[in-house]
Amino acid sequence: MPTLIFIAPDGTRTEVDADGAASVMEAAVSNGIDGIVAECGGSCSCATCHVYVDEAFFGRLPARGEMEDELLDGTACARGPTSRLSCQIAIDDAPDGLVLRLPEAQT
Amino acid sequence: MSTLPSDARVVILGAGHGGAQLAVDLRAKGHAGEILLLSAEDAPPYQRPPLSKAYLSGAADAPPPLLRALPAYEKAGVSLRLGVRATAIDRRARRVETATGERLAYDRLVLATGARAAPAPFVPADLATPAAGLFTLRSLADARALIPALAAARRLAIAGGGLIGLEIAAHAAAAGIATTLVEAGPRLMARSVSPAVSDFFLARHRAAGVAVRLDARIEAVERADGRIAAVRLGDGETIACDLLVSAIGAQPRTELAEAAGLGLDRWAGGVAVDAKLATEDPAIHALGDCAAFPSPWAPDQMRVRLESVQNAVDQARFLAAGLATHSSGAQDAPAAYDALPWFWSDQGADKLQIAGLSLGVDRWVARGDPGSGRFSLLGFAGESLACVEAVNRPRDFMDARKLLAAGESPPAAALADPEVRLAA
Numbered sequence: 001m002p003t004l005i006f007i008a009p010d011g012t013r014t015e016v017d018a019d020g021a022a023s024v025m026e027a028a029v030s031n032g033i034d035g036i037v038a039e040c041g042g043s044c045s046c047a048t049c050h051v052y053v054d055e056a057f058f059g060r061l062p063a064r065g066e067m068e069d070e071l072l073d074g075t076a077c078a079r080g081p082t083s084r085l086s087c088q089i090a091i092d093d094a095p096d097g098l099v100l101r102l103p104e105a106q107t
Numbered sequence: 108m109s110t111l112p113s114d115a116r117v118v119i120l121g122a123g124h125g126g127a128q129l130a131v132d133l134r135a136k137g138h139a140g141e142i143l144l145l146s147a148e149d150a151p152p153y154q155r156p157p158l159s160k161a162y163l164s165g166a167a168d169a170p171p172p173l174l175r176a177l178p179a180y181e182k183a184g185v186s187l188r189l190g191v192r193a194t195a196i197d198r199r200a201r202r203v204e205t206a207t208g209e210r211l212a213y214d215r216l217v218l219a220t221g222a223r224a225a226p227a228p229f230v231p232a233d234l235a236t237p238a239a240g241l242f243t244l245r246s247l248a249d250a251r252a253l254i255p256a257l258a259a260a261r262r263l264a265i266a267g268g269g270l271i272g273l274e275i276a277a278h279a280a281a282a283g284i285a286t287t288l289v290e291a292g293p294r295l296m297a298r299s300v301s302p303a304v305s306d307f308f309l310a311r312h313r314a315a316g317v318a319v320r321l322d323a324r325i326e327a328v329e330r331a332d333g334r335i336a337a338v339r340l341g342d343g344e345t346i347a348c349d350l351l352v353s354a355i356g357a358q359p360r361t362e363l364a365e366a367a368g369l370g371l372d373r374w375a376g377g378v379a380v381d382a383k384l385a386t387e388d389p390a391i392h393a394l395g396d397c398a399a400f401p402s403p404w405a406p407d408q409m410r411v412r413l414e415s416v417q418n419a420v421d422q423a424r425f426l427a428a429g430l431a432t433h434s435s436g437a438q439d440a441p442a443a444y445d446a447l448p449w450f451w452s453d454q455g456a457d458k459l460q461i462a463g464l465s466l467g468v469d470r471w472v473a474r475g476d477p478g479s480g481r482f483s484l485l486g487f488a489g490e491s492l493a494c495v496e497a498v499n500r501p502r503d504f505m506d507a508r509k510l511l512a513a514g515e516s517p518p519a520a521a522l523a524d525p526e527v528r529l530a531a
């Protein structure tokens with residue numbers, strides 16, 4: 001199981017073990033990462049699980065789906081080139097040591 | 108809200124989407140007193156929507172997707188007590204009684220008890236159990252009973268063409284179960300969506316193999332060997348089934364409030380609260396599925412009761428801010444609950460997202476072609492945008508939320524051309 005690294009807006013790094021989680025969002029929630037709200041529970045409907053994927057890793061993830069891409073236009077913090085909805089990144093596709101930056105706000 | 112001392116004890120009944128959010132948020136916003144969160148369920152607070160969606164496709168013993176990691180409650184200093192059902196409220200003594208006879212004192216009480224499945228009037232009491240083939244879907248326990256039953260079923264009957272019935276139908280049809288859905292009204296999801304969206308989903312579900320019967324009412328069930336063997340419609344037709352899921356609506360859990368003499372809203376059905384979510388007793392609040400509140404998004408600020416995650420969570424955030432303000436002395440709590448309602452439903456491969464309320468809508472404008480599988484309906488009340496229903500168009504949904512929250516209407520160019528964004 002991969003390890004994920006979340007970086008909060010204030011720079012705090014939290015390493016989590018993605019054991020048992022199906023998505024990056026689930027790994028964040030089950031490890032108490034505060035910056036992920038995930039209001040729709042992973043249904044790709046709310047855009048409150050927004051993350052900025054570290055540039056070094058972005059290209060190693062499968063491309064965004066169309067629904068995800070549209071929802072990213074409505075995130076609370078403006079999307080960037082490496083923005084993803086963390087509920088749409090399957091743990092099976094997450095490289096070990098994946099670095100994810102959290103936005104200032106999700107709602 | 109009258110002033111709440113910082114050491115006040117807040118007791119929350121129900122640890123669903125609303126109750127759990129309130130407990131954690133109350134602490135985050137500075138409340139210093141005790142926070143007691145009671146749940147009648149044994150499972151740690153979990154996500155309810157997946158129960159009629161992805162969770163149905165997994166194993167019956169799969170862990171439910173949790174709202175938060177369990178240690179988060181401890182970290183927030185919330186006493187979460189699972190498997191504890193409140194059975195009475197003593198308003199004079201400010202005490203809650205539990206099923207095991209415990210008496211718990213409160214300074215503020217919050218009812219976040221949600222809703223239960225409406226009982227199926229067409230099933231006699233002795234057949235109204237999963238063992239006899241009747242299922243409802245509101246809780247994790249319900250889902251865990253339904254999953255193995257569905258796995259063994261060849262023919263499924265569903266009563267009710269609302270959101271939950273349809274989500275289950277989509278799942279069952281995809282799993283190869285012969286599925287008949289019986290809806291008493293002339294169209295699907297009539298309470299929730301415009302006729303055009305009903306029509307779209309009717310065609311989609313039929314194409315996926317669900318036998319949808321509109322204007323048809325289940326009057327009775329037929330039994331064989333102590334189990335439900337068929338449903339009988341009003342015109343006498345019978346439809347054989349191995350199991351029956353009743354999804355004919357939810358009823359707010361208001362019995363504790365009623366027994367304590369708190370008023371309900373006659374039209375909406377929930378515990379009546381004001382714009383600050385207080386009941387007629389200033390020490391008792393209610394939120395989420397069980398509460399009827401005045402909504403600025405409804406005509407004449409009428410009281411509505413909404414069944415959505417957004418409503419439960421946003422009301423919890425609002426109430427946490429209000430209660431914590433009093434205990435921490437801060438002055439910045441909003442005066443009235445006014446969050447924009449929004450909702451989603453996943454039915455098979457199709458995503459429906461709704462922003463706003465359609466109660467006052469007198470005109471629907473289509474955006475995009477339903478035949479393409481991607482379209483939105485914009486609902487106007489007079490000249491103002493009141494509601495947007497987006498089918499497989501999440502960008503419209505997100506844009507609509509921005510527009511509605513800002514009280515704006517879409518630009519004329521966007522009304523004429525579905526490729527033009529609704530909001531910049």
Ligand SMILES: Cc1cc2nc3c(=O)[nH]c(=O)nc-3n(C[C@H](O)[C@H](O)[C@H](O)COP(=O)(O)OP(=O)(O)OC[C@H]3O[C@@H](n4cnc5c(N)ncnc54)[C@H](O)[C@@H]3O)c2cc1C
Pocket residue numbers: 120121122123124125126145146147148155156157158159191192193194219220221222244245246271360363394395396397413414415416417419449450451452453
């Ligand atoms: C199958 C299903 C699918 C859904 N899908 C969607 C969806 O896609 N999108 C969406 O927005 N919404 C959806 N909803 C609705 C959404 O889940 C609810 O609106 C939301 O859960 C309401 O939150 P709540 O806190 O008011 O109540 P709930 O989450 O229902 O929680 C209430 C809790 O209170 C407990 N309780 C009740 N009485 C007592 C008592 N006396 N003592 C102690 N505890 C008590 C209950 O056991 C329950 O755990 C769905 C609901 C269901 C059932």
Ligand code: FES
Pocket residue numbers: 025037038039040041042043044045046047048049085086087088
């Ligand atoms: S959790 Fe809602 S979009 Fe990811």
